[in-house]
Amino acid sequence: MAALKLKSAGSGLESLSLPGKLAVGLVFTVMVAAAYFVVFYGEVESNISAQHQLLQQKRTELDKAEEAKKVYNKDLAEKARREQLALKQKKILPDSSESPAFLSAVQTVATISGIKLTSWTPLDEEPKEYYAKVPMQLALAGKFHQVAKFFNGVGQVDRIINMENIAIHVIKGASESSNEQLSPGEETVHVEVECLATAFRALRAAEGGGGKRRKGTGRRAKKK
Incomplete structure (x- = not known):
């Protein structure tokens, strides 16, 4: 009986015409392709989609990292700029009296100007609300134009230094006693000058403005 059924099925497929056989083959091919798509291509497509995501x-993440890098570099440049500015401001207005550096700056300008710094006396600090005055009494001698050059040079140093209470005394007979070669009609005026040079310093956070005066530090040079 089974043999008869198989024979009947086989004879049914064989009984199909050529177009029918082609149609059956096409349907079979489509079914295989659909199975391949579902089993293989669908998984590949899923993997590709995951990789795209x-x-x-x-x-x-890279864009965020690049943006963070730009912000970091900008902050780094700003930090360097502020450090340079703080260093420059500290030269102009230090937070300590720095009397030796103060005196050294004055002596350097005096040497360049050609005058003689005969004496210097650091005085007591004068605290204000946000800063303190650091005064120093000076005595110097030289030619008048050299003294003028000295005052101009003091105004060019990094630290703020005011020159106050300037008293100028002409030294009579100094031109005649010197060995300078002067042109006809030219006259050199030698002077002695006493003045108050005042530098400034910033008050620290622990210091209160308007407090007690601090004694000046340094040494006094004897007049020659």
Whole structure:
């Protein structure tokens, strides 16, 4: 009986015409292709989609990292700029009296100007609300134009230094006693000058403005 059924089925397929056989083959091919798509291509497509999402995520992270790098470099440049500014401001207005540096700056300008610094006396500090005055009494001698050059040079140093209470005394007979070669009609005036040079310093956070005076530090040079 089974043999008869198989024979009947086989004879049924064989009984199909050529177009029918082609149609059956086409249907079979489509079914195989559909199975391949579902089993293989669908999984590949899923993997590709996941990789695209991962790539997009990495690109987003890279953009954020680049933006963070720009912000970091900007902050780094700003930090360096502020450090340079703070260093420059500290030269102009230090937070300590720095009397030796103060005196050294004055002596350097005096040497360049050609005058003689005969004496210097650091005085007591005068605290104000946000800063303190650091005064120093000076006595110097030289030619008048050299003294003028000295005062101009003091105004060019990094630290703020005011020259106050300037008293100028002409030294009579100094031109005649010197060995300078002067042109006809030219006259050199030698002077002695007493003045108050005042530098400034910033008050520290622990210091209160308008407090007690601090005694000046340094040494006094004897007049020659």
